[in-house]
Amino acid sequence: MRLATLRQKNRLILHDADSLCDALGTHQVAPALFTSDYWRERGLIVGEAPGRGRSLFLQATPTEQWVLRPYRRGGMAAKLSQKRYLWTGAERTRAFRELRLTAALFEQGLPVPRPVACCVNRCGLTYEAALITVRIAGANALAELLVNDLADEALLQRVGSMLWRFHRAGLDHVDLNARNILVDPSGAPWLIDLDRCRLRTPGKWQEANLKRLERSLLKFSNDSLMPIIYRGYGS
Template sequence: MALIEQKISAQQNLFATAEFIGQVTPGWFDVNFWQQQQAITGQAKGRGAAIFIQHQQHQWVLRHYRRGGLVGKFIRDAFWFTGQNRTRVARELNLLAQMREWHLPCPSPVAGRVIQSGLLYRNDILIERIADATDVHDILCKRALTDDQWQSIGRTIRRFHDKQVYHHDLNIHNILLDASDEVWLIDFDKCDIRIGERWKQDNLARLHRSLQKELGKKLGYHFSQSDWLALISGYQP
């Protein structure tokens, strides 16, 4: 699933998969464009403020890249430009394309945009929206998962780790469960293919911390140590 780059102007480049390269326009990355088409079906939570789009038979997620942390308070969405293929959007699209070729359960890439301004750039991404899926955090706010579901989460994470996929922000919000109980991972910004083994346990520890954090924040959150042990049993080879 190779990506094709399309130069729109000296400042603007588009990326898309072969399926969409002849169709993608700068308007695809403009919220107002989709509002005029009455194609916006919802909006995600969180800093990125991604929007959900229905375009013909496709369900997509449009996300503008924003900075977090202390830097994000001063520079909201600009990044240092060091080449088109090193932009955040190009790296995420290429990683998604590679993972889909490996048949890993993640969103399919659609398209991306880079707008360069001197030494800085801003970027946006369009990806497939996973149909009939809910993030596991929202589920745990309402009910418990079964041991089989926790084990399935562990097995899914293991599939990514076996391909050396490092998830920069593996937390419970970035794990989805669809109507068929299939597990998906999302949000691959700043993720990559990484050598070695040690980081994998750190990845799992990050997920465990996110669950403990939510448990401490919300009364009646449906997570226990036995759930974590079920996840780990699924993760084990």
């Protein structure tokens, strides 16, 4: 994976040159690539995901779809600005940090979406940003599977095993929930949305991750599922 940075006036684009190779015949690496208008004008928006910021699914090439996710604030901070963040340098932006982290995990063979590119638009002391990753074909959120009673014990144990792999790699996923775990058609789980996540040495944060997931699971299932997940965790 070859990461490169492109500067255009007040905009910085960090991208994986390999991911963009097939798409460059149709799409140029430019700030417009990170806007919904660009894809809507070409009729290439094929869906959207729920949640803050409304991620869009894009038909980037005949064989590959992308996910475009604008960065949006939540909680009390959103009352000040929903999409502006304090500028403290390109490498400290949420977009650059998430793309580099995702790329590092992807290179280790961990189940995260392949990162494509991110764009940071500096506006004086603040910035806006958006991220593009490859869409996991045919995947559904674990939350959706739980609601429809489609998550069996074998799948939940595979989720536990996956989380163990990420924890062993040092990933502290600060928003580990049932919507950020996807399951592809083969039954393999994937982890998405690494915004504000980081690599750390082992510690209490690992248990905090799992407790956060437990609270999320209770929103979608009346059963206690963590004991099943723990059976896969570590194996």
